[in-house]
Amino acid sequence: MASQTKRYAMVIDLRKCVGCNACTVSCKIENQVPEGVFRTWVKEIEKGTYPQITRFRLPRLCNHCDNAPCLAACPVQATYRAEDGTIMVDYDHCIGCKYCMAACPYDARFINPIRKTAEKCTFCYHRVKAGLLPACVTTCVGGARIFGDLNDPQSLVAKLVANNPVQVLKPDMSTKPMVFYIGADQDIMGARYGDLEKGERKHG
């Protein structure tokens, strides 16, 4: 977003992701995310038939969209955009109507069963304010997650987005996500409706 001096974004280089879920765990600890719900998680699929088979992983989190449907949906302005572009939830004002959860095309939101408000990834706003990186970024063993200011052309995220073929999830929703993937496979990026039509229920 051009009007902002900072625009934090994340690049996830899937060539370096090993699917260890260290990000999932560190996020849970850092943000005290209750059992059963996730601010970040790693989706994993297996594609093909042995021996022609590959595993693909897709770490998921809030996309902090430039054109965020949750921001438009919230009836009490509890969802807001911080000065650095991060989409935040004001837990003191959220009424828990869950309309934002219906509006999010990425299933990024959940109801915190303890706090009873909507919740999601905040790009570890509290850490970033203190000059640290988000917990998932610092813990990523392969260095697959890169975080930084997209408005700063010298930042690593800006360079990676400029110099690599990157994808975002569901670009057709015109949400302009701020999480970019390098090397994402199309079969893992959205829903697989073909499986539904056949009535198959493949569980991981």
Next chain:
Amino acid sequence: MDNVTYLANVTHPVQLGVLIAIYFFYTGLSAGSFVLSSLGTVFGIEKYKPIAKAGVIMAIALLAIAPLHLIADLEQPGRFYTLFFRLNPTSAISYGTFLLTLYPLNSIIYLWFLMRKDFAAGANQVSGFRQKLYRFLTFGKTDLSPEAVAKDAKRAKLLGTLGVPLALLVHGYTGFILANIQARALWHTGLMPLIFLMSAMVSGTGLLILVLLLSQRFFSPERSITPERKKLILDIAQLMLWFIVVDASLMVIDFIVLYYTNAAGRAAAELFLYGSHRTMFLGVEAGLGLFVPFLLLLIPRTKGSLSWISLASFLTLVGVIAMRVNFVIGGQQLPLTGNTLNPYTADPRHLMFIAVFALAELAILYFAFRFLPVFGLPKTPPAPVNYQGQVGAK
């Protein structure tokens, strides 16, 4: 590549559940009965005037209960009042907050102007509790001169004229609540507000017919469904036939286009036409809720019978409840990520709320039709009073 196996993903249960679906059902009933009420008072169709009061009482009684479902569904119900001052102009819910407030207020004032002359006359005619109630409800305006009555009718027409767009907006906005969500393929269509409005008309007419039958039989001064009343009910039933035709046409159009939208839209259509939602959609919503009532209202033998028409009306209610559940919950069951339907389990507390609210609704309707002069005052004048002030001395 077809051979894809999911190894890990997070499940995302359906969030807006049965409370929201039933809320849509109530607002639909309210809007539908209000529009029927306005046919006589606003659009000046003389034959519908006898149902004007019944329609608007239903509209108010239903809208008194409807928002409770929304509050019960909140995770933080104690914060609901912040909806009134922390507005978001891009959220349909923000508009709904004010529509849900203005519409019942307008309806109550409208009802008062419709009923004031009955209250004023009743305060002198009836006795006991009702007399006190009617006297209180006149709020001191007991003028029964033709000018005052004509003025009431004029004001009622003005408020009714205001009420019709409000009723349509109240129910139209619920359509927008779903239609504005681009992420959900089943919801994201411009037809959604219209589909909601037409199913509101269908169910509103259905409930109005049932309420009219029961209340005229048991609470009207005549305690019976007179031939004129029967004629009017049969007439309203034929209106319902046309509402069903339009509602079903909109649904067919919606599904045809849904098939040609995108992968998610096609999956939504197939889920309803071939998949696990088939019974609820084709069987209950379309079959029991639209097709059977359509036949009952079309066949000459059944369309003239009050019992068959009651059955048709009841079935439209079942069908529209199914429609609300199908669209609200089914729309969210279609996955946004992954390859399985999002699970939904109704919270037992929510089901309990629905039952309590339904009982409260029945109680309100019962008391309103029992004690208010919906169908006029008793025709028999009070016993003559003789010179000594002794009642009924003969």
